[in-house]
Amino acid sequence: MSSPSSERSEMASLLAKSNNPIFNLFRILIKTGLSILKQPHIDSKAFRQCLSLFLFFGIWQFLCATNFNYFINFDFVPSPLEVFGATMKFFSGNFMVHIQASVLRVLIGFLAASILGISLGILIGWFQKLEDLLFLPLELLRPIPAVAWIPLAILMFPNSESGMMYITFIGAFFPILISTIRGVESTDMLLLRVGQCLGAKQWHLFKDIVVPGAMPNIASGLVIGMGNSWFCLVTAEILAGRYGIGYFTWESYITSNYPPIVMGMLLIGLLGTFSAFVIDQLTRILMPWRVTKKQSA
Amino acid sequence: MEKDLVKPVKGFVQVENLSVSFNRNGKSIQVLDSINFKINPGEFICLLGPSGCGKSTILNVVAGFLKPTSGFVFVDKRHVDSPGADRGFVFQQYSLLPWKTTFQNVEFGLKIQGVPKVKREQLVNEYLNRVGLYKHRHSYPHQLSGGMQQRASIIRALVNSPSVLLMDEPFAALDAQTRHMMQELLLNIWSDLKLTVIFVTHDIEEAVFLSDKIFVMGVNPGRIKEKIEVTLERPRHGDVMLSREFLELNRRIFESIREETLKSMEMD
16 A cells, blocks of 8 residues: 555646646646645635635636536536626616515425425324325325426416415425424434423423424424425426526526526525525524534544 | 421322233243332332343333333322323433423423412422522523433422432432432432432442332342341431441342342343
8 A cells, every 4th residue: 555645746746747737727726725725824714615615616717718628518608707797787687576586486485385394294293193194195296306397387376476386385395394204203202201200291292392302303304495495496487487587597598698597596506595594593593402513623 | 397297198109019021022021020019108219229120110110101011000099000290200311301491391390280480480499499500590401411400300300299209210320429419419308308209220329328228129030139128317428328337238238139130140
């Protein structure tokens, strides 16, 4: 076995010899990255996070600028700068209609999914008979992707708006349902016994032990569900409409206007991340008793 | 002194012909074989024995968690068939509800019973003060030390004024110093409240220090081998552990349990 240091020098020399522009870029990036990271005063979390974004956009711009074409073709991929241009244009126009329409669809779908997912999940998790009655059909529907629901959504719902909300609902419902069921099922036997010894009957066991015990699981279901809801937005807005970020993205594709597509994608990513973050924070406020420990290596 | 005149009226426990067997891989394993005992109101009893002697199983039956294969348990002449607030339980594991503060945990039983809020607060605070947890009443369990959590668990059971307090190796997870403090604290509370305690342990010193009577248990199947009266004077403090009487009792029980432990090792 070769020692790690000799391995590293081998790799370095291999990189140095190469005339490939990609390898050269990597070499430069690794070198500068390492030298920056070695300095203690900027070895902070915020710095590393900024660096990650900088690298992401930097590499992307580089691949576009060099018309990278090994298996994956970047010829037609809009560069960050073009996307930035499209973004400026979008925000100087009537952008709020689009954002409002999308946010409303996601929120209503998510809200309905939360209410139904949590209440059904708690019932299914707690009552064996209800699980027998409900779980199989739900399991059957669960793997069906949002796209496959489009025809039925058109046929079933009175207007396209409610159809679209249904699609965002589908995205959020199943993660919330499954996490809630798991949370209720993982109720600590010991704590149930504690309750029984204090004279608690079904209702108190349920309200004070089962439901709070399932809350951490429900919370992670909500965070995942929120993300999934945005995930399904483009699919939903293919359905119809004149407004919405998903619609805007899809329309740009049909009219071969590429930079706005990427902008739409990033905007959905951004809104999705932000709303998932909000849900995460809200659920944390509801659970001040929770200890979160993380490895800080 | 007045307290001593008050004779406890509740907490009379009868266990009659109690047998428990489990099915494991199609084979029936007898865990307890015709256990019989009576505990008078206000007595402190220890069930002492090597692991596998079924001492926790007895406690679980008395608590109502486990149905016996045959036999009966009566608490104050009432037949036990399910858990209830008349039998307080303190578990070995930390068992405060993580989502309730110390105060809310202790209050939980009273809330279930529908005790009015003002009365609840007064009672809970009184008990919190009694065990030095008033300062920590708004802390969540994960912010408390192991000893604090067990103190809270004890008063959570006591605040409902149960007939019997069942304790399943409640101090086993604590360090030696804290354990001694907790034992003395428990004796203090017990002598104030005059309630019946059934305390499960495998620690001989702990059993001798705490109890009026020790039921030494044997294995295969689990049964009560010996009932030993502990006549050490009360109130007891840590220094009683250095007395000759204490040490002799200790040794006698040690021999008795050693026999059983060897037996259980042979059976494996």
